[in-house]
Amino acid sequence: MRTMEQSKGMEQAVYPGSFDPITNGHVDIILRGAQLFPRILVAVLENPKKATLFTTDERVAFIRDIFKDRPQIEVEAFHGLLADFVRSRRARIIIRGLRAVSDFEYEMQMAQMNQQLNPDLETLFMMPSARYTFLSSSLVKEVFALGGSVRGLVPETIERRLREKFKAQSESSST
Ligand code: COA
Numbered sequence: 001m002r003t004m005e006q007s008k009g010m011e012q013a014v015y016p017g018s019f020d021p022i023t024n025g026h027v028d029i030i031l032r033g034a035q036l037f038p039r040i041l042v043a044v045l046e047n048p049k050k051a052t053l054f055t056t057d058e059r060v061a062f063i064r065d066i067f068k069d070r071p072q073i074e075v076e077a078f079h080g081l082l083a084d085f086v087r088s089r090r091a092r093i094i095i096r097g098l099r100a101v102s103d104f105e106y107e108m109q110m111a112q113m114n115q116q117l118n119p120d121l122e123t124l125f126m127m128p129s130a131r132y133t134f135l136s137s138s139l140v141k142e143v144f145a146l147g148g149s150v151r152g153l154v155p156e157t158i159e160r161r162l163r164e165k166f167k168a169q170s171e172s173s174s175t
Pocket residue numbers: 016017018019020023024025026029045080081082083097098099109110111113114128132135136137138139
């Protein structure tokens with residue numbers, strides 16, 4: 001029989017990632033996940049070994065701002081093992097987006113490793129809307145840095161943040 005806490009865990013799903021920055025592909029998965037679960041916890045990876053454009057605090061703040069009118073969607077930073085973080089939040093479900101066959105192998109490895117680390121975990125794969133299957137955070141950064149438009153690919157607030165970040169970077173490199 002499930003304990004109350006375990007049953008409570010069923011009510012929320014964790015959506016982990018680097019979100020450097022969050023794109024409309026991620027937003028799509030979060031919103032669709034929110035139709036399946038009463039609560040979605042967006043878990044932002046803090047990885048000191050990975051150089052990111054935006055700091056962990058920035059990435060968390062941007063996502064909180066995007067979903068500020070949806071109390072059902074929470075955002076938290078995490079470090080260390082995802083399996084431990086999910087357990088510490090008394091959750092059982094991890095949501096991941098599968099954009100293309102190329103995602104499959106890596107995702108399968110992660111899901112199986114997470115299950116090995118915490119057998120209570122289930123990874124639920126969702127397909128992003130077809131219009132976002134080509135999208136990734138790196139591509140967004142690259143296109144933006146080279147002067148291309150990312151309109152419609154990221155929330156407006158992220159477009160603004162990208163502009164500010166690249167402006168600050170070019171100012172500091174020219175001094
Ligand atoms: N729409 C658009 N882009 C998407 C997407 C979607 N629905 N889903 C994933 N992506 C993109 C991301 O933008 C990212 O692009 P980038 O590589 O160009 O930056 C790429 O796919 C993968 O990113 P993400 O989904 O953020 O995964 P990740 O590989 O950065 O992080 C974690 C995956 C955080 C889940 C994983 O690293 C982890 O669990 N780390 C904690 C340590 C741990 O537990 N390790 C053992 C794992 S078994």
